[in-house]
Amino acid sequence: ETGVTQSPTHLIKTRGQQVTLRCSSQSGHNTVSWYQQALGQGPQFIFQYYREEENGRGNFPPRFSGLQFPNYSSELNVNALELDDSALYLCASSFLGQGSTDTQYFGPGTRLTVL
Amino acid sequence: AQSVTQLDSQVPVFEEAPVELRCNYSSSVSVYLFWYVQYPNQGLQLLLKYLSGSTLVESINGFEAEFNKSQTSFHLRKPSVHISDTAEYFCAVSNNFNKFYFGSGTKLNVKP
Numbered sequence: 209e210t211g212v213t214q215s216p217t218h219l220i221k222t223r224g225q226q227v228t229l230r231c232s233s234q235s236g237h238n239t240v241s242w243y244q245q246a247l248g249q250g251p252q253f254i255f256q257y258y259r260e261e262e263n264g265r266g267n268f269p270p271r272f273s274g275l276q277f278p279n280y281s282s283e284l285n286v287n288a289l290e291l292d293d294s295a296l297y298l299c300a301s302s303f304l305g306q307g308s309t310d311t312q313y314f315g316p317g318t319r320l321t322v323l
Numbered sequence: 324a325q326s327v328t329q330l331d332s333q334v335p336v337f338e339e340a341p342v343e344l345r346c347n348y349s350s351s352v353s354v355y356l357f358w359y360v361q362y363p364n365q366g367l368q369l370l371l372k373y374l375s376g377s378t379l380v381e382s383i384n385g386f387e388a389e390f391n392k393s394q395t396s397f398h399l400r401k402p403s404v405h406i407s408d409t410a411e412y413f414c415a416v417s418n419n420f421n422k423f424y425f426g427s428g429t430k431l432n433v434k435p
């Protein structure tokens with residue numbers, strides 16, 4: 209086990225609704241990244257938070273937003289859900305520091321279904 | 324922009340046979356390269372990574388990958404696979420650790 213937890217494990221929403229997914233990072237990590245993994249695809253990078261600020265963003269619209277809290281837990285918020293948002297959402301925590309390398313530890317994911 | 328291509332979506336192989344999972348990337352800048360593994364019903368785990376130095380990197384369970392800059396490749400190899408190696412393998416690239424790009428994955432199916 210990586211020590212990265214995510215909640216909930218499964219979630220069903222309808223189009224137009226909003227959803228919040230949560231991630232608890234591994235102890236000592238200061239960085240969290242979020243990914244969307246559609247069925248049969250590799251993870252697609254959504255964004256990364258480092259010390260509570262967005263540190264990088266993939267090709268996702270603004271209705272995907274996030275937060276990172278002082279205890280390094282994190283949320284992914286998706287507004288105006290669309291059917292194509294149905295996927296497994298993964299978070300990964302890591303330690304990013306000067307001169308240090310970055311190994312990401314992934315959580316088990318949240319399966320979101322949009323009807 | 325960066326991208327990763329894993330040409331083989333599925334690779335069937337018999338136990339104790341050698342295997343190579345191919346990964347090619349495109350990037351205009353220096354990159355860091357990773358292989359992740361996802362065993363059935365488990366989360367993604369780092370298998371090995373290339374950051375700098377020797378272009379040949381190894382994992383603790385016998386896999387190795389070689390960074391080839393001229394061919395922009397980072398193929399994963401194992402000389403003799405086991406049933407327990409059955410999993411999905413993902414290649415990933417990053418150039419500054421704040422954006423990661425994954426391939427679509429290769430399912431390795433080891434048969435007895």
